[in-house]
Amino acid sequence: EAQVTQNPRYLITVTGKKLTVTCSQNMNHEYMSWYRQDPGLGLRQIYYSMNVEVTDKGDVPEGYKVSRKEKRNFPLILESPSPNQTSLYFCASSLVLAGTQYFGPGTRLTVL
Amino acid sequence: QQQVKQSPQSLIVQKGGISIINCAYENTAFDYFPWYQQFPGKGPALLIAIRPDVSEKKEGRFTISFNKSAKQFSLHIMDSQPGDSATYFCAASMSGGTSYGKLTFGQGTILTVHP
Numbered sequence: 001e002a003q004v005t006q007n008p009r010y011l012i013t014v015t016g017k018k019l020t021v022t023c024s025q026n027m028n029h030e031y032m033s034w035y036r037q038d039p040g041l042g043l044r045q046i047y048y049s050m051n052v053e054v055t056d057k058g059d060v061p062e063g064y065k066v067s068r069k070e071k072r073n074f075p076l077i078l079e080s081p082s083p084n085q086t087s088l089y090f091c092a093s094s095l096v097l098a099g100t101q102y103f104g105p106g107t108r109l110t111v112l
Numbered sequence: 113q114q115q116v117k118q119s120p121q122s123l124i125v126q127k128g129g130i131s132i133i134n135c136a137y138e139n140t141a142f143d144y145f146p147w148y149q150q151f152p153g154k155g156p157a158l159l160i161a162i163r164p165d166v167s168e169k170k171e172g173r174f175t176i177s178f179n180k181s182a183k184q185f186s187l188h189i190m191d192s193q194p195g196d197s198a199t200y201f202c203a204a205s206m207s208g209g210t211s212y213g214k215l216t217f218g219q220g221t222i223l224t225v226h227p
Contacts, residue, residue, distance in 0.1 A: 043203075043217040044217070045215055048215075090156070097207070098143075101156075103157065
């Protein structure tokens with residue numbers, strides 16, 4: 001089944017404790033992206049990747065890191081999480097940018 | 113900065129009615145305008161998309177109307193059904209330039225269709 005998977009789905013952590021949210025797609029898509037969703041603000045792009053080893057900042061990259069060492073994986077790293085990073089995070093992939101983006105199920109992160 | 117503004121924030125419609133959601137953008141370099149539908153607890157899913165070379169695109173009960181001169185586009189849901197109750201997001205991206213790869217979303221509209 002074609003899909004985007006994220007892990008973990010739920011995470012409660014404390015300020016400053018490094019964490020990684022994994023994202024994997026099995027559709028051989030070149031384009032992958034991370035978003036955060038907050039009430040009243042919609043979806044905001046954090047980072048995106050056009051292909052392996054090619055990443056770029058979205059609209060809200062501060063406090064986040066990403067890497068794209070393999071085509072299928074695009075992990076999101078929070079080196080020192082803060083409470084303002086409490087949010088619902090989505091990973092997405094598409095064959096090309098201007099095409100259907102397939103979203104993962106989301107990761108709800110709470111930083112205390 | 114918010115480059116895509118979506119309204120209304122919430123919308124209540126009776127079954128069988130027409131739901132209309134509007135979006136306005138600032139950057140004239142945008143050339144791809146998708147709409148996404150999100151049900152509670154799920155990730156967004158592409159509903160319909162349009163490029164600025166056409167003024168309207170229809171897929172079943174869903175229609176996008178595009179006004180390039182006004183920099184506005186809207187989603188019309190005809191014969192709205194309770195199963196259409198969801199959050200809808202408009203978005204915009206560009207196929208070139210320094211911002212190629214960025215997808216900018218509107219704030220979202222929570223649609224409730226009463227039976």
